[in-house]
Amino acid sequence: xSAMTQTTDNILAVGTRKGLWLARSNDRTDWLLSGxxxxxxxxxxxxxxxxxxxxxxxxxxxxxxxxPTVVMSDDLGETWTEPEAGAITFPSGSGESLGRxxxxxxxxxxxxxxxxxxxEPISVWKSTDGGTSFELNQALWNHPHRPDWGEGYxxxxxxxxLPSPADExxxxxxxxxxxxxxxxxxxxxxxxxxxxxxxxxxxxxPEFGQCVHKVxxxxxxxxxxYAQNHHxxxxxxxxxxxxxxxxxxxxxxxxxxxxxxxxxxGTVWTIPLVADGERIPPDGELAVYRSTDAGGTxxxxxxxxxxxxxxxxxxxxxxxxxxxxxxxxxxxxxxxxYASADEGGTFTxxxxxxPDVLCVRAAQLGSPEP
Amino acid sequence: MTGAGVRILLPDxxxxxxxxxxELSVPGTAGLTVGSLLDGLGEKFPVLERRIRDETGTVxxxxxxxxxxxxxxxxxxxxxxxxxxxxxxxxxxxxGG
Numbered sequence: 001x002s003a004m005t006q007t008t009d010n011i012l013a014v015g016t017r018k019g020l021w022l023a024r025s026n027d028r029t030d031w032l033l034s035g036x037x038x039x040x041x042x043x044x045x046x047x048x049x050x051x052x053x054x055x056x057x058x059x060x061x062x063x064x065x066x067x068p069t070v071v072m073s074d075d076l077g078e079t080w081t082e083p084e085a086g087a088i089t090f091p092s093g094s095g096e097s098l099g100r101x102x103x104x105x106x107x108x109x110x111x112x113x114x115x116x117x118x119x120e121p122i123s124v125w126k127s128t129d130g131g132t133s134f135e136l137n138q139a140l141w142n143h144p145h146r147p148d149w150g151e152g153y154x155x156x157x158x159x160x161x162l163p164s165p166a167d168e169x170x171x172x173x174x175x176x177x178x179x180x181x182x183x184x185x186x187x188x189x190x191x192x193x194x195x196x197x198x199x200x201x202x203x204x205x206p207e208f209g210q211c212v213h214k215v216x217x218x219x220x221x222x223x224x225x226y227a228q229n230h231h232x233x234x235x236x237x238x239x240x241x242x243x244x245x246x247x248x249x250x251x252x253x254x255x256x257x258x259x260x261x262x263x264x265x266g267t268v269w270t271i272p273l274v275a276d277g278e279r280i281p282p283d284g285e286l287a288v289y290r291s292t293d294a295g296g297t298x299x300x301x302x303x304x305x306x307x308x309x310x311x312x313x314x315x316x317x318x319x320x321x322x323x324x325x326x327x328x329x330x331x332x333x334x335x336x337x338y339a340s341a342d343e344g345g346t347f348t349x350x351x352x353x354x355p356d357v358l359c360v361r362a363a364q365l366g367s368p369e370p
Numbered sequence: 371m372t373g374a375g376v377r378i379l380l381p382d383x384x385x386x387x388x389x390x391x392x393e394l395s396v397p398g399t400a401g402l403t404v405g406s407l408l409d410g411l412g413e414k415f416p417v418l419e420r421r422i423r424d425e426t427g428t429v430x431x432x433x434x435x436x437x438x439x440x441x442x443x444x445x446x447x448x449x450x451x452x453x454x455x456x457x458x459x460x461x462x463x464x465x466g467g
Contacts (some may be wrong), residue, residue: 063421064432064465065421065430065432065433065462065463065465066383066384066420066421066422066430066433066462067420067421067424067430069420082417084416084417085416086420089420089425090425090426092425094425095426096425096426097424097425097426097428098424098425
């Protein structure tokens with residue numbers, strides 16, 4: 001293990017159906033867990049915004065009684081603040097109310113105060129003050145396709161927002177509406193689903209309506225995207241204009257997770273599940289699959305993982321850090337959380353028997369010592 | 371015209387959003403309704419109001435409000451009258467698991 005990983009503190013945030021847990025580790029193998037924070041609040045989204053030091057924690061909460069809200073902490077969970085007016089609220093007179101915050105996504109370092117949110121009902125929001133207040137993206141809200149967007153089992157939401165670090169491009173993934181792209185920072189949006197199948201519709205190749213589960217952007221080529229769909233694993237080399245299948249070599253083409261290496265082009269991870277009707281790891285054996293050639297071939301990674309597992313890993317319940325080597329993290333609906341400090345080569349158990357894990361994010365604290 | 375005050379009783383979990391107390395009181399003014407009472411609370415405690423009502427002003431599905439022991443859903447909802455000396459109790463309903 002390198003000196004870098006031995007001397008660097010790391011934080012892991014785990015959002016569950018009944019609260020938020022945080023974990024800290026110096027070696028990304030032994031973790032000290034704290035929590036629950038916000039017990040009995042569903043935490044469907046969390047962000048560790050490393051543009052702040054220490055990273056700002058943003059969490060999207062949903063109380064079954066008291067509704068949704070966004071909270072933040074600038075001291076690693078010691079104290080939390082909540083904007084009085086609510087960070088995300090529908091404009092007065094819209095007749096809509098916020099249902100759930102599915103995604104909190106910090107933008108690039110070049111746009112240090114910009115944070116995006118994806119919500120239910122299907123909506124995208126942008127903050128220019130670090131997450132204190134968000135504005136509804138009217139262009140997507142008023143998109144002519146909206147009346148025809150469908151609802152997935154988990155609800156109708158914009159669950160993925162991917163701003164490009166290269167330019168004003170933003171991709172959004174909607175279940176079930178498919179992938180939409182803006183080339184102008186969110187002023188206009190167009191469906192970008194050609195090549196992605198929607199087997200559950202009368203026309204399996206519609207312009208939109210696909211049930212995309214997660215999209216990730218390639219580190220080396222911002223116009224290359226990877227998508228895990230409701231059946232189907234795809235890559236686009238043209239910013240979503242066209243998609244090709246990269247499912248060959250995987251034991252199943254269903255799943256929720258797609259992760260792209262923060263520095264190495266062509267390296268991605270996914271966690272296959274059997275099928276729509278079963279949603280368990282193939283043969284009941286939990287395994288992560290990694291490709292280092294942009295989905296051309298896949299390698300099974302299961303060292304340290306249980307060989308009997310019948311629970312799914314949800315779309316945001318997996319994450320990478322930016323350390324070297326990259327850490328891979330995920331949690332199951334059984335409340336078990338795993339971490340790998342070597343890009344998936346070996347996993348260790350961080351926590352077990354938590355409530356259903358809905359989201360996971362990891363970050364490095366401070367600067368590594370030489 | 372102001373009469374006897376109106377007591378507002380909150381569950382423990384809402385106390386932090388109400389300045390740390392489970393009990394508030396407002397003047398028992400003529401024409402006071404549950405809706406106008408919540409409007410007034412929202413001006414002083416906006417987080418408390420967001421816990422009780424969504425952006426459209428609708429009382430959240432699993433929040434129950436009682437005026438003198440009567441569920442406002444069986445009265446006139448937010449138009450329900452709150453008379454001087456009344457007690458308004460806000461509770462979470464049976465939900466979650």
